[in-house]
Amino acid sequence: MRPPVEVCVWLLSLLAPGVLYAMNNVPALQEPLPILGMGMVVLGFVLIIILISVPSKMKVDPLFYVFAAFSFTCMVGLTNALEQDGFISGFMGFYIKSGEPHLGSAYAVMTSYWEGVIHLVLFLTIIHRMFKGTSYRSLGLLWAGSSVAHQVVHIPGVVVGKYGSNIRPAFWRNVPFFLVTFWAACQLFSRPREIPVIPADKIAAEQKKGLLSRPVDLLLSALLLAAMAFSVFRGLMLVYSFYALPLLTVFTCGLKTPGCTWMLDWTIFFAGAMAQTQWCHIGASLHSRTPFTYRVPADKWWPVISLNVLLAVVPVLLALRCHISPAYFMKPVPEGQTDKDKKKN
Secondary structure, three states: OOOOHHHHHHHHHOHHHHHHHHHHOOHHHOOHHHHHHHHHHHHHHHHHHHHHHOOOOOOOOHHHHHHHHHHHHHHHHHHHHHHHOOOOOOOOHHHHHHOOHHHHOHHHHHHHHHHHHHHHHHHHHHHHHHHHOOOOHHHHHHHHHHHHHHHHHHHHHHHHOOOHHHOOHHHHHHHHHHHHHHHHHHHHHHOOOEEEOOOHHHHHHHHHOOHHHOHHHHHHHHHHHHHHHHHHHOOOOHHHHHHHHHHHHHHHHHOOOOOOOOHHHHHHHHHHHHHHHHHHHHHHHHOOOOOHHHOOOHHHHHHHHHHHHHHHHHHHHHHHHHHHOOHHHOOOOOOOOOOOOEEEO
């Protein structure tokens, strides 16, 4: 009996530490160019195994191959995080030295934990739902937001930061990874969403309510404004200024303007992005690898951490509100349809 595909993918990802251990003990594979070459060979081998694991007559979503291949890299990230924090050893030394030295930084360690746990769980869940025939679009958008946010910080940060003068060939693998992630995100956004069909009279009644008549939306608007103010306060963090602040602004408008169906997708994407960036930011500011002068002072720990946690939680609450009660954001539909039906919008 063939095991479930997600189990095959998980078992395949467990090979990553073995590959790293072998390369860490073969001097010929520890130079910059051989590291890049071996990475390409291993990834190709992984894709071949993934192709074999799928029944030949089964029609497979192209995104499956993206999620399956990235599951392998998630285990590489988790291995890196565990080694940098001293839980294991003998796996990543060669790669930190001749591959991507920046992966030893506190921010990269926290990113590696996120990829190795959150992204891997998302991938396996998505693959399970994909082959079960149930919807996985929202989970995909959550991953896409998280992954895009990681790459727009990671790639420019390495190039213009202190590691910019020590970039090795293996670093440039991140560029095609980002392009594939961007393509996957576009695929997910372009696909129809499944939402319950709500009678026109119920939509009309919901959309006639002003913001003051919707206490949850009023509270969320206040929290979004607070998050915007906090983002302006941290204006030197360019990702928040150029990406988060505009999105927070349009979300605030979306809570006051009925029929903004785009809120149903972009709030999920943004929730994933903010959760990832805030996890890395908070974790790095507390990590022992961060120089002491850049850590959160002990007497400011609670207010600083609380504000940063709030900045991660607000987008998640907004996404949940849009998902649980989407009537305000939907376009009117013909009367007579029941909310038991499904509509692709």
